Amino acid sequence: MKITIIGTGYVGLVTGACLAELGNDVFCLDVDQKKIDLLNNGGIPIHEPGLEEVVARNRAAGRIQFSTDVAASVAHGEVQFIAVGTPPDEDGSADLQYVLAAARNIGKHMTGFKVIVDKSTVPVGTGDRVKAALQEELTKRGADAGFSVVSNPEFLKEGAAVEDFMRPDRIVIGHDSTAEGQQAAALMKKLYAPFNRNHERTFWMDVRSAEFTKYAANAMLATRISFMNELANLADRVGVDIEAVRHGIGSDPRIGHSFLYAGAGYGGSCFPKDVQALERTARQYEQDLLILRAVEAVNDKQKLVLGRKVVQRFGADLAGKHFAIWGLAFKPNTDDMREAPARMLVRQLLDAGATVAVYDPVAMAEAQRVLALDLNAEELARVRFAASAMDTLDGAEALVIVTEWKAFRAPDFDKIKASLKQAVIFDGRNLFEPDVMSQAGFEYHGIGRSILTRS
Ligand code: UDX
Numbered sequence: 023m024k025i026t027i028i029g030t031g032y033v034g035l036v037t038g039a040c041l042a043e044l045g046n047d048v049f050c051l052d053v054d055q056k057k058i059d060l061l062n063n064g065g066i067p068i069h070e071p072g073l074e075e076v077v078a079r080n081r082a083a084g085r086i087q088f089s090t091d092v093a094a095s096v097a098h099g100e101v102q103f104i105a106v107g108t109p110p111d112e113d114g115s116a117d118l119q120y121v122l123a124a125a126r127n128i129g130k131h132m133t134g135f136k137v138i139v140d141k142s143t144v145p146v147g148t149g150d151r152v153k154a155a156l157q158e159e160l161t162k163r164g165a166d167a168g169f170s171v172v173s174n175p176e177f178l179k180e181g182a183a184v185e186d187f188m189r190p191d192r193i194v195i196g197h198d199s200t201a202e203g204q205q206a207a208a209l210m211k212k213l214y215a216p217f218n219r220n221h222e223r224t225f226w227m228d229v230r231s232a233e234f235t236k237y238a239a240n241a242m243l244a245t246r247i248s249f250m251n252e253l254a255n256l257a258d259r260v261g262v263d264i265e266a267v268r269h270g271i272g273s274d275p276r277i278g279h280s281f282l283y284a285g286a287g288y289g290g291s292c293f294p295k296d297v298q299a300l301e302r303t304a305r306q307y308e309q310d311l312l313i314l315r316a317v318e319a320v321n322d323k324q325k326l327v328l329g330r331k332v333v334q335r336f337g338a339d340l341a342g343k344h345f346a347i348w349g350l351a352f353k354p355n356t357d358d359m360r361e362a363p364a365r366m367l368v369r370q371l372l373d374a375g376a377t378v379a380v381y382d383p384v385a386m387a388e389a390q391r392v393l394a395l396d397l398n399a400e401e402l403a404r405v406r407f408a409a410s411a412m413d414t415l416d417g418a419e420a421l422v423i424v425t426e427w428k429a430f431r432a433p434d435f436d437k438i439k440a441s442l443k444q445a446v447i448f449d450g451r452n453l454f455e456p457d458v459m460s461q462a463g464f465e466y467h468g469i470g471r472s473i474l475t476r477s
Contacts, residue, residue: 023213025049026099028124030057030088032068032183032291033141033176034105039073040187042080044216050088051095061088069357069384072184096131101209103174104152105141114298115306116145125152128169129159135168137206141176143236143296145303149173149196149229170206172197173229175236180290181355190217193224196232237303240296241314246281247288248320254284254470255327264470265452284469286424286450287324289352289361294321325363328422328450329370331467335446336419341375346414346442349425349451350382350389357385359392363450364424368393372401379406379414383427415441426451435462 023046027038030052042048052058057067064081066074080086089095096102106120121142128138138156140149153171160167173196178186195210197203207226217223227235254264264284272279288294297318304311336343352362359365364380371378382389386407393405408414411430415421415438423430431453439445439462446465447454459466 023047023101023209024099025213026051026095026102028095028102028104028127029106029120029142030054030061030067031105031107032070032180033178034103035061035066035068035077036070036073036178036183036187037103037105037141037176038086039076039080040184041213042083042086043076043188046085046213047098048080048086049095049098050086051090051092052088053090055090058088058090069355070183071181071355076184092127093131096128096136097133100135101137101139101213102128103139103141105176108142108144108295108299110295110298113302115302116143116148116295116299118144118148118151121148122151122155125155126159129156130163132160132167132169133165135202135205137209138169138171139210140171140173140233143175143240143292143299144173144233145237145299146230146233148233168202168205170197170200170202171229172203172206172210173232174210175232177236177239180358181353190223193217194227194232194235195224196227196229198229237296237300240292241300241317243281244288244293244297244321245313245317247283247285247293248317248324250282250284251287251324251327251469252320255324257470258472261472262470263456265468267470284452285324285426286328286363286367286469287321289325289363290358291360294318294361325366326370327469328363328367328424328448329374331448332371332420332422333374335448335467339375340371343375344377344379344418344443345371346408346418346421347378347380348382348411348414348421348423348430349427350380351385351425354425354427355384357382357388359385359388362424364389365392365396367422367424367450368405369396372397372404377404377406379408379416379418381408381411381414382425383429412437412441417443419443420446420448422448422450423453424450426453435464439463 025041025046026049027034028051030050038048038050060067104121104124106124108116111117149171175194193214197207257264268282271277272282297314301311301314350364351357351359390407445463448467452468456466456468456471
């Protein structure tokens with residue numbers, strides 16, 4: 023099938039590359055000429071395992087092209103995916119200007135029937151707004167080409183996006199019941215047929231319910247994390263090991279093991295933004311989502327937990343003290359630092375007067391970029407971007423781990439002990455066992471694991 027993807031950000035690029043991999047003829051559009059040039063020269067603007075290979079293979083096979091030509095992009099695809107950004111507005115609601123501009127562009131140029139797929143995470147009712155914007159453009163030029171707007175939210179996890187796309191646990195498609203809506207559904211069915219061979223993974227629903235499903239999924243996952251983080255903080259007080267509790271409750275199939283990890287708080291481009299946007303939608307309908315407000319508040323607090331533990335241990339004045347930080351990306355296998363807890367930690371330690379050495383296996387360039395925005399020149403001068411994990415340690419009072427990269431899971435503890443000024447580890451992702459660490463001679467501070475660290 024001929025597919026157009028509008029927006030070559032994270033979602034658009036993965037969707038385009040994977041649909042090309044299935045044999046479709048994909049046209050990727052972006053307004054950013056630099057990004058398009060990079061892609062046309064074989065580069066990839068984001069770090070995502072497997073993506074570069076998929077793009078290269080399909081580019082070589084002529085199944086994917088990148089361009090800034092709007093008219094050509096509209097002419098190309100019978101299915102037009104809108105996968106542009108929906109950044110939060112000042113009030114937390116999703117900013118739809120890019121989505122609606124994409125819809126208008128389609129309306130300005132289309133001649134035959136098109137299916138417009140909202141792939142971006144958009145609030146309930148956006149399908150109607152896309153439809154209205156597109157229709158307005160058609161009316162303006164007196165054209166009467168048919169179209170239908172479909173909602174097909176993505177559930178990709180950064181760091182596993184290609185895998186998630188190629189082996190979806192579900193495909194959610196919302197369409198309306200008009201003749202055009204049925205025609206659109208038939209095309210979507212054909213497009214996703216390769217994933218439904220062995221068993222049907224598609225859930226068909228109306229457009230609004232599909233839009234809502236995405237928010238509900240992320241809000242539920244964020245709720246689980248904040249719930250566990252809140253319990254972990256209590257566990258620290260009462261001498262309970264939250265990891266034992268996690269196993270104990272996760273084995274109940276009604277609860278399940280996933281997304282029960284206490285840690286340094288959730289970050290990334292989805293959870294913080296989507297929780298806020300859902301709360302905002304509720305407020306527009308004069309409903310107060312009490313649970314989600316708490317989820318957000320707990321997470322904001324949780325991002326400060328590591329810094330608080332450091333201050334509790336080393337005092338409020340950290341002037342003259344140096345700390346090592348491992349892990350800057352909001353989670354492993356990505357260089358994404360949006361809403362990353364490490365940014366809060368760096369801010370806290372610098373505010374208390376400390377100097378830091380930081381390291382991340384892939385996010386170093388991104389860290390330099392975002393920390394230069396977060397910090398002033400004097401603060402930035404107190405951050406050393408280290409060449410390796412071990413290179414952060416010399417002269418540090420303690421090591422603070424913020425992201426659970428595989429490479430941090432089995433480090434050379436003797437070397438760590440020899441390099442640190444004091445054998446103290448703050449483990450924001452509970453990578454290690456407290457008793458093993460104390461036997462190895464470390465003072466170990468996990469999240470919710472005070473059973474062995476309380477004094
Ligand atoms: C999420 C959803 O999982 C995905 O379905 C959606 O499409 C986009 O948002 P992503 O943001 O890539 O994906 O990351 P995810 O793996 O879900 O992790 C989100 C955050 O939660 C990370 O900061 C992670 O460290 C944190 N997390 C996750 C926890 O603190 N504890 C957990 O148990 C799981």
